Amino acid sequence: MASNTSFSFSAAFLIFFIVGLASAQLSTTFYNASCPKALETIHAAVSAAVSKERRMGASLLRLHFHDCFVNGCDGSILLDDTSSFTGEKTAGPNNNSLRGFDVVDTIKSQVESVCKQAVSCADILAVAARDAVVALGGPSWSVQLGRRDATTASFSAANNDIPSPTTDLSPLISAFSKKGLSTTDMIALSGAHTIGQARCTSFRTRVYNETNIASSFATSLQSNCPTSGSDDSLSPLDAVSPYVFDNYYYKNLIRNKGLMHSDQQLYNGGSADSQTTTYSSDAAKFYSDFAAAMVKMGGISPLTGSNGEIRTNCRKTN
Structure with a gap:
């Protein structure tokens, strides 16, 4: 029993250490030099989308949550299936349920028009989630930025890691x-x-x-x-x-x-x-x-530095 308790403590500490270390590599000012118009561009696109359909606010928030809970906040939720992997969109918690992918495409296109291949899809999800909450009257917060995009996705992790509506x-x-x-x-x-x-x-x-x-x-x-x-x-x-x-x-x-x-x-x-x-x-x-x-959730296992990539199209790798 003592050894199990010790192991559980060590495992928990390691999780918190890794999450904390990754979060420390992110910054609220990450795009100040490389893409100073990034946040205002995302904000305008989210505001327009939510104004057109109020439900979209919840959809954009949910995309960020479902992204972060599967191998970290890496934009993997946005990847379509390929010949080498099955994406997360058709996993049980997401299939015929997640929406807003077209809005993310629009945001990405507009961001690319002001800064070519500078802003990750993972960061777009994080900022869009915040802006969607604000658009519906909720609180704001400073989004930590600097995530890079995954080059693969995990159908199995999406099925296993996202809590179901029947969970106790x-x-x-x-x-x-x-x-x-x-x-x-x-x-x-x-x-x-x-x-x-x-x-x-x-x-x-x-x-x-x-x-x-x-x-x-x-x-x-x-x-x-x-x-x-x-x-x-x-x-x-x-x-x-x-x-x-x-x-x-x-x-x-x-x-x-x-x-x-x-x-x-x-x-x-x-x-x-x-x-x-x-x-x-x-x-x-x-x-x-x-x-x-x-x-805190936005700091779950992000890809930073030279890991991952900055996708030009959020639905597929470069």
Whole structure:
């Protein structure tokens, strides 16, 4: 038992050390000289996309999360399949679910027009996530920059490392811990579900079989999500204010109105209840913790220096 505990501590320390070391290689001023118009170009494109379709804000935020959780924040989520590897787009958590790739293409094209092969697709995802949150009324933060792009992707890691909508609290905590993120980070980052929508297939079991759900809420969802069929029918993750980045996600959980099983796990008589309660009544605390957790998540195993490349097309390697 003692040796296992020692190993677990050493492994955890190594994860935090590596994440911290990689983050230290990033900088908020990375493009000041090489592409001074990079951030304003990304901001304008994200603002235009979200103005055209409010849901796109959640989609861009989710792309960054799903990128970082698979081999680090390296833009691998954007790669199409090739003859040498199967990309991450068709993995279970992403297939027919992730969106916004066309918006990223537009951003990349506009950035390339002001700075040729200077700004990575991975950094575009990180900045776009921040700008999308701000566009929907959420907090801002200084994005660490200097990531480079992967030249391969991992279908298997996408299937294994991204938590599913049916995940219980303990496995959720574990999945985030493996990425160097604390329980506090996990609960704060879950607040991203204050915007966006989910497919019927992601919450069907919950609305028909679980008891920790408000009966009126379950009934309201069943009309759009029958026991069979309509897998792709959408419902908002936050039915109160689905296009505003606020703390209603947590308020909903207190009322047993979490859309997915994994959401309601944050308020289900477990260790996450206290923090969820705090966020439900203190939006400023949620905003602060969310911003800090996003910076921390953005530092997961980035490629820096001479590793990787700067793709000219986010969908394929150079």
